[in-house]
Amino acid sequence: MGLNDRTKGFLLDDCNAPSHCPFTTATSNQGIMTKRQEISILACIVLMAFVLRALFIGHDSLWPHEALYLYISENLATDPLALKDVYGRWFYYNPPLFMYLLSGLTRINLLELHLLAHILTVAMDTAIVLISFFIARRLFGTLVGLISSLLLAVNPLHWSMSSRVLLDIPLTFFIYLALLALIVSRHIAFYSLSFLAVLTKYPAAPLFFVPLIREKWIQKHPRLWFAAYFGGLLVFILAIAQFRDVEIDQLRHFINFFKLPDIQEIYKESHFFLGLPVCFFSIIGILAALRKLAFSALLNWVILFGTARLFLPWQAFRMPRYTLPLYPAIIIFAAYGGVISFQFLKSKLPDRAKLLAAISCIFLLYVFSVTLHKGYRTTYYTSKNAVGFEALQRFFHDKLRDAVVLTSSPRQVKYMLPELDVYDLPGDVSPEQAEHLIEKHKGGIHLTQVPPIGCVFFGRSAGMATGQSSQPVP
Numbered sequence: 001m002g003l004n005d006r007t008k009g010f011l012l013d014d015c016n017a018p019s020h021c022p023f024t025t026a027t028s029n030q031g032i033m034t035k036r037q038e039i040s041i042l043a044c045i046v047l048m049a050f051v052l053r054a055l056f057i058g059h060d061s062l063w064p065h066e067a068l069y070l071y072i073s074e075n076l077a078t079d080p081l082a083l084k085d086v087y088g089r090w091f092y093y094n095p096p097l098f099m100y101l102l103s104g105l106t107r108i109n110l111l112e113l114h115l116l117a118h119i120l121t122v123a124m125d126t127a128i129v130l131i132s133f134f135i136a137r138r139l140f141g142t143l144v145g146l147i148s149s150l151l152l153a154v155n156p157l158h159w160s161m162s163s164r165v166l167l168d169i170p171l172t173f174f175i176y177l178a179l180l181a182l183i184v185s186r187h188i189a190f191y192s193l194s195f196l197a198v199l200t201k202y203p204a205a206p207l208f209f210v211p212l213i214r215e216k217w218i219q220k221h222p223r224l225w226f227a228a229y230f231g232g233l234l235v236f237i238l239a240i241a242q243f244r245d246v247e248i249d250q251l252r253h254f255i256n257f258f259k260l261p262d263i264q265e266i267y268k269e270s271h272f273f274l275g276l277p278v279c280f281f282s283i284i285g286i287l288a289a290l291r292k293l294a295f296s297a298l299l300n301w302v303i304l305f306g307t308a309r310l311f312l313p314w315q316a317f318r319m320p321r322y323t324l325p326l327y328p329a330i331i332i333f334a335a336y337g338g339v340i341s342f343q344f345l346k347s348k349l350p351d352r353a354k355l356l357a358a359i360s361c362i363f364l365l366y367v368f369s370v371t372l373h374k375g376y377r378t379t380y381y382t383s384k385n386a387v388g389f390e391a392l393q394r395f396f397h398d399k400l401r402d403a404v405v406l407t408s409s410p411r412q413v414k415y416m417l418p419e420l421d422v423y424d425l426p427g428d429v430s431p432e433q434a435e436h437l438i439e440k441h442k443g444g445i446h447l448t449q450v451p452p453i454g455c456v457f458f459g460r461s462a463g464m465a466t467g468q469s470s471q472p473v474p
Contacts, residue, residue, distance in 0.1 A: 033142070038142055038146075041146055042130075042133060042145075042146065042149065045129065045133075045146065045149050045150050045153055046126060046129055046130050046149075046153075048153055049125075049126050049129045049149075049152075049153035049154075050122070050123075050126040052153070052154065052159060052375075052376075053122040053125060053126060053159060053162040053163060054122055055379075056118075056162075056163045056379055056380075056383050057115065057118045057119055057122055057163055058115065058118075059118075059163060059383035059384075059387075060387050060389070060390050061382065061383050061384065061385060061386050061387050062114070062386055062387070062389050062412050062415070063164065063166075063386050064386075064409065064411045064412060065166055065411075066114070066164060066165040066166060067389075067411040067412040067414070067415040067416075068085060068086065068091075068411045068415075069098065069099055069102065069165055069166070069167070070102065070113055070114055070117065070165055070415050071085075071086055071411065071414055071415040071418070072084070072085065072091060072096075072099050073099045073100075073102035073103045073105075073106065073113065074103070074106060074113065074415075074418075076096075076099060076100055076103035077103040077104075077106040077107070080100075080103075083096055083099075085411075086410060086411050086414035086415075086422060094167055094201055094202070095198065095199045095200060095201065095202065096199075097170075097196065097199035097200045098167050098170050098200050101120075101170075102117055102120075102165070105117065105120065114165060117165040118163045118164075118165065121161075121162055121163060121164065121165065121166075121169045121170070122162050122163055124169050124170055124173040125158055125161070125162035125169050125172075125173070126162075127173060128152070128158070128169075128172055128173055128176055128328060129149050129152050129153050130149070131173075131176045131177055131180055131328075132145075132148055132149055132152055132176060132328040132331070132332060133145040133146065133148070133149040134180055135176065135179060135180050135183060135298060135328075135332065136148045136149070136332045136335065136336070138180075138183050138184065139183065139296055139298060139332075139336075140332070140335075140336045140339070141339075143335075143339055144332065144335045144336045144339055145335075147335035147338065147339070147364065148328075148331050148332040148334070148335035148336075150368060151278065151331050151334070151335065151367070151368065151371060152327070152328055152331050154368065154371045154372040154375045155273070155274075155327060155331065155371065155375060156272070156273050156371065156374050156375040156378040156379070157273040157320055157321065157323075157324060157327060157378075158324070158327060159375040159376075159378065159379045160375070160378045160379040160382050161321055161324060162379075163379075163383070166321065167200055167201045168201070168321040168322075168324045168325075169324070170200050170201075171197060171200045171201040171203070171204055171324075171325060172324050172325045172327075172328070174193050174194075174196045174197035174200055174204065175194075175197050175204055175207060175301070175325050176328055177193050178190050178193035178194045178197060178207055179207075179210070179297045179298060179301060181193055182210065182211060182297040183296065183297050183298070187211075190211075191208075194207040194208055203305070203308065203312075203322075203325070204325075206301070206304040206305050206308055207301070209300075209304055210297050210300045210301055210304060211297075211300075213295050213300040213303070213304075214295065215293050215294065215295045218293060218295065219293060233307065236311065237260070237311075259311060259312070259313055259314075260311065261310045261311065261314065262314040265314035265315060266310075266314055268317075269314065269317075269320045269323065272317075272374075273320055273323075273327075274327070274330065274331075275367065275370065275371060275374075277334075277363075277367050278330065278331060278334040278367070279330075279334075280334075280337075281333075281334040281335075281337035281338045281341065282330045282331070282333040282334035282337060283337070284337030284338075284340070284341060285332075285333030285334060285335070285336040285337030285338075285340070286299065286302065286333050286337075288336070288337065288340055289333070289336075298329050298332065298333075301329055302326065302329050302330070302333070305325055305326060306326055309322065309323055309326060338360075338364075342356060342360050386409075386412070389409070389412045389413070389415075389416050390416070392413065392416060392417075393416040393417060404420070404421040404422075404423065405417075405420050405421065405422050405423065406423045406424075406425050407422060407423070407424075407425050408424075408425045408426075410422045410423065410424045410425075
C-alpha cells in the first residue's frame with residue numbers, strides 16, 4: 001500500500017535516534033546501535049523463540065481438532081479427494097490448504113506425522129516473530145521492532161499454540177507475511193499470500209480490504225468513513241439477529257459463530273494472555289497512529305479484524321486462539337506506545353533522562369519476566385492435558401482390531417486407530433442412553449480404562465476386554 005510523505009514521516013520517524021530510546025541519553029543523530037548489533041540482538045531473540053517452542057515439540061497431548069486435521073491429512077496422502085471427517089462426512093468447516101500441506105509430510109518417514117506437524121508449526125511461529133520485527137522496524141523503527149519481537153517470543157498464547165496442529169499459527173504466518181508484502185509495496189505477493197491465508201482459514205478474508213483504507217481518502221471525507229464504519233457495525237449486528245434461525249445447515253454453522261461481544265471474557269483473555277501493560281501501551285500506540293491519520297496496513301488490519309473478532313465467540317481459556325491473528329499487531333503497537341511514552345516523558349523531564357531510562361529498562365525486564373513465566377507454565381500445563389492416546393493405541397495393538405468403540409474422544413481414537421468403528425459419547429449422555437446404543441450393536445457392556453482415558457468398547461471381540469461393568473464410563 002502506498003504511503004504519502006506525511007504518513008512516511010510519521011511511521012518512519014527517528015525511533016532509532018537516541019532521543020527516542022530509553023537505553024541511552026545521547027543527543028546526537030547517530031543511531032543507537034550498529035547494523036551488526038541489531039542483527040546480533042535479533043538473532044538472539046529469534047533463537048530464544050525457537051528454543052522455547054522446541055522444548056514442547058515432543059509432547060503427546062492431542063486435542064480433538066488436531067486429531068481431526070491429522071486424520072484427514074493422512075487420508076489425503078492416499079486419496080487427494082478424501083476430504084472427509086472421522087465419520088465419513090465431507091469436511092467444509094475450514095479450508096483444506098494446511099491439511100494438504102500436512103499430507104505432504106507423510107512422505108517423510110523419519111518421524112510420526114504429529115511430530116513433523118509440531119516442527120512445522122514451531123518453525124512458522126518462530127518466523128512470525130521475525131516477520132513482526134521487519135513490520136515494526138519498517139513502520140516505527142528498529143527499537144520498536146526489537147521490543148515487540150522480544151515480547152512476542154514469550155507471549156503465552158503464541159507459545160502454547162506453537163506446537164499445536166491447529167490452523168491458527170499457519171493462518172497468522174500467512175497474514176503477517178501478506179501485511180509485510182503490502183507495506184513494502186509488493187502487491188502481487190500481498191494478494192497471493194492473502195489468498196493462501198484464506199485457504200488456510202476463512203477469518204483471513206478481511207485482508208483483501210486492508211488496501212482500501214487510505215489516508216488521503218479519509219482526509220477528504222472523514223465523516224463519510226466514520227458513518228460507513230459504524231453503519232456497517234449496525235448492519236452486521238442486525239444480520240446476526242436476523243439470520244440466527246436460517247434453515248440451511250451449512251450456512252447456519254457459520255452464522256452461529258457470530259455473537260455479541262462478551263466484555264467479561266474479553267477482559268479475562270486480554271488480562272491473561274497479553275497483560276495489562278501490553279494492553280495499556282497498545283491503546284496508546286493505536287491512538288497515536290489514529291491521531292496522525294497514519295493508516296498503515298498494520299493499523300488497517302487491527303481495525304478490520306479487531307472489529308470482526310469482537311463478534312466471534314469469547315471463552316477466555318477455551319478458544320483464545322481465535323484472537324491470535326491480532327496479537328503480533330497489538331504487541332507492535334504496545335512497543336510503539338511505550339517508546340513514544342518515554343519520548344513524551346523525556347521531553348517534559350529532560351533533566352531526568354537517565355532516571356527515566358533506568359525505570360524503562362526495569363519495567364521492560366519486569367514485563368518480559370512475568371510473560372516468560374506465564375508463557376512457560378501455560379505451555380507446560382496445556383501439554384499435559386488430553387494425553388494417553390498413545391497408551392490406548394498400544395493397548396489395542398493386535399487386540400480388538402474389529403471392535404466398535406464408544407468414547408468421549410472419537411477424533412483422537414479414530415486418528416490413532418483408524419481401523420476401529422468409533423462412536424461419540426456426548427458429555428451429557430446418561431448410562432441408560434449408552435446402554436441402549438451398545439445394545440443396538442449386539443454387544444455386552446465391557447469396560448477398559450487406559451488412564452487418563454475412559455472409554456467403552458463393544459462388538460465382535462468384546463471378550464478380550466480387561467474388565468466388565470454394568471455401567472459405561474462417563
